[in-house]
Amino acid sequence: MSLAVVILAAGKGTRMKSALPKVLHEVAGKAMVQHVVDAATSLDAANTVIVYGHGADKVQATVQGEHLQWAEQSEQLGTGHAVAQAMPLVKEDVVLVLYGDVPLIRPETLRDFVQCVDDKTLALMTLTLDDPSGYGRIVRDGQNNVQRIVEQKDASEAELGIPEINTGILACSREFLADCLPKLSSNNAQGEYYLTDVIAMAVQSGLSVETLQPEFAWEVDGVNDRVQLSRLERLYQQSRAEALMRDGVTLRDPARLDIRGSVQIASDVIIDVNVVLEGDVTIEEGVTIGPNCIIRDANIGAGSVVEANSLIDGAIIGEQCTIGPYARLRPGTELANKAKIGNFVETKKSHVGEGSKVNHLTYIGDSQIGKGVNVGAGTITCNYDGANKFQTVMKDGAFIGSNSSLVAPVTIGENATVGAGSTITKDVDDNGLAVARGQQRNVSDWKRPTKKS
C-alpha cells in the first residue's frame, strides 16, 4: 500500500514570540518540521504534503526532502480543515497525519503504526497521562472500544477525568478521509473543523479504531513555547546519550554532550564534558575526546586523542593522532596516522603525513606535509597574497625551525632544514639548509642609553 504523509504546520506559534515560524525552530540543530519530513522519508512515503500558513517563504526555503508538496491553508480553521487542504494532492492509499511542531516521533513507532491500517482499520496514537488537561480525550465504550474524541473545551466533567489523550497522530485510508472531511462541522466550542471528529464517523461507518502508544512519551510532545522547546531538546539529547552509552561509549556526563547530526561512535570511546558533535561525525574505537571540544563533519581514527578546547571541522584524522589542546582543524585537513597537532595550531586544506608534528602556535594552510616532518613553533605558511592561494610542500623528514615564514608557492625538500626565524621564498633542495634572516652582530661592552637629568 502506498503511503502519503500530511504534516500540519500552518499554526502561527504566537507563544514562541519569534519572527521565525514555529516549525523552523530547531531541536538538535535541525528545524522541527525537518525532523518530521525526515521521519516521513524513512517510512518511504511516496508523497509528503506540508500544510503551511505562516512564513511560507522561509519554511519552503528551509525544508528539504523527497516527494515534497505544499498545500496552503490561508485561514486556520482547525486541524480537519488543514488536512482537507492537503487532500487534493494525495493519491496514495493510506494517509498518515503528523504535526510540524511534534518533532521527535520516531520512524520505528510510525512504521508499526501505519502497518495496522487497512480498509477496515483506522490507527490512532494515544497516550495515558497523569495530567491530561488541554488534550482531546479518548472516549471508549463498555467493551473498551474507541467511540470518539472529545476536545477539552467540549468535554463534560466525567470526560475530563479520562486520562487517555489524543496525540493528534492518526492514519487511515485516503478514501475514508476524503469521504468524511467534507462532512465535518464547526459547531463546537472553538468554532473549528476538528480532525478528531473523524473518529466518531469511522466508528459509525463500521471501521475499527486501533490505538497505539509510543514507546517514549517525548515522541509525541509538542512545542508551543521556548520552554517546551528546551525541555524537548534535553529529552532528545538524553536519549541519544543513553543510546551511545549502551553501545559502549563512556560519557563523563551524559547531560553535557550535545549531538546535532548523525554520529557513529565505536566502543571504548571516552568523551569528556561539554562536547558538541555536529553534522556527520565518525569516531573510531578507543578515541578520547577532552572537555570543551566541538567536532563537526569529521572522522577520527582509532586510538586518537583530542585534548581539551579543540575545534575540529571538516577533517579526516588517522589513527593514534594527538590533537590540541586548543587546536583548530578547518575543512580539508587530513592527518595521517600518528600525526600530532599541538596547541594554538590552525590547519586548513592540508595533509599532514605520518608521524609529523606541528606542535605549537602555527598556521598550516594549503600544504602538503610528508612523513616525519617537524614544524617548529610559530611557523606560518604564507599561503595568500591577497588575491590567490598557493601551496606549500614540506617533504619527508624536513625540519622547519621556529618562527619561520614559508612564502608559498614553495617546496622544502626531503630531509631539508630551515633555520629558525627564516622567511623562505625560494625552494630548498633535499638535504639542504636554508637560513634567511638578518645576521647576528655582537657589540662588546654596550652602554645602554641613560635618562637625561
Ligand code: UD1
Ligand atoms: C489537537 C487535537 C487534540 C490533541 C492535540 C495534541 C484537534 C481538534 N485537537 O489539539 O485532540 O490532543 O492536538 O497536541 O485536532 N494546525 C493547522 N491548521 C489549523 C489548526 C492547526 O495547521 O487550522 C496545526 C497546528 O500548527 C499544529 C497542529 O495542527 O501543528 C495542532 O493544532 P493545535 O491548535 O495545537 O491543536 P490542539 O488544540 O492542541
Ligand code: CA
Ligand atoms: Ca497543540
